[in-house]
Amino acid sequence: ILNVEQSPQSLHVQEGDSTNFTCSFPSSNFYALHWYRWETAKSPEALFVMTLNGDEKKKGRISATLNTKEGYSYLYIKGSQPEDSATYLCAFMRGNDMRFGAGTRLTVKP
Amino acid sequence: EAQVTQNPRYLITVTGKKLTVTCSQNMNHEYMSWYRQDPGLGLRQIYYSMNVEVTDKGDVPEGYKVSRKEKRNFPLILESPSPNQTSLYFCASRRLSTYEQYFGPGTRLTVT
Numbered sequence: 001i002l003n004v005e006q007s008p009q010s011l012h013v014q015e016g017d018s019t020n021f022t023c024s025f026p027s028s029n030f031y032a033l034h035w036y037r038w039e040t041a042k043s044p045e046a047l048f049v050m051t052l053n054g055d056e057k058k059k060g061r062i063s064a065t066l067n068t069k070e071g072y073s074y075l076y077i078k079g080s081q082p083e084d085s086a087t088y089l090c091a092f093m094r095g096n097d098m099r100f101g102a103g104t105r106l107t108v109k110p
Numbered sequence: 111e112a113q114v115t116q117n118p119r120y121l122i123t124v125t126g127k128k129l130t131v132t133c134s135q136n137m138n139h140e141y142m143s144w145y146r147q148d149p150g151l152g153l154r155q156i157y158y159s160m161n162v163e164v165t166d167k168g169d170v171p172e173g174y175k176v177s178r179k180e181k182r183n184f185p186l187i188l189e190s191p192s193p194n195q196t197s198l199y200f201c202a203s204r205r206l207s208t209y210e211q212y213f214g215p216g217t218r219l220t221v222t
Contacts, residue, residue: 031209032209034209034210042215043213043214043215044153044200044202044213046210046211046212047211049209049210061193070222080169083204089152089153091153091204093209095134096141096158096160096166097154097155098143098211099155099169100145100152100153100154102150102151102152103152107176
């Protein structure tokens, strides 16, 4: 069974705060780890796809790291803004099997 | 514009009335997939297809059928919908050679 766990389930921060979330996944037979940003009433939008242990990706104020040996990935948001409010999903890929975590719901208060 | 489209976006139906949700992509992607999203459970894969005439079950295939007669289309068929299939459904596609997946806008289905 491919269990993907995300924590925390939800997070409320003030504008300007930096924050981070965790995605845990099985460490064997790793193919790729995806991060998506999902706003209500929209489709999930790809943020990062990471494939190598030690990968670090960055897009603006958002960055992610990957540790395939221990089976975790962190997503960081620096200086959160209200428009960052969304659910952040991670997905673990092994072959053509892709398993999603339940997501971390971020609310950024002005 | 490169996109994945789904129709309808919203559907309310009754138990047992067959329905089809269409999915189409214009990116010539080999891989297409259907997911359902339920609160607290994340996205769960229903079926996927690696190319025309090739389909496989995902995590939760019971009560669903799919077909892949053309590369661009991957319809989801509910032969006899039941209330436990009330959910938000997403179609997605990607190239087999890459990992980045593109999602459609979602279809919210209610079965009464």
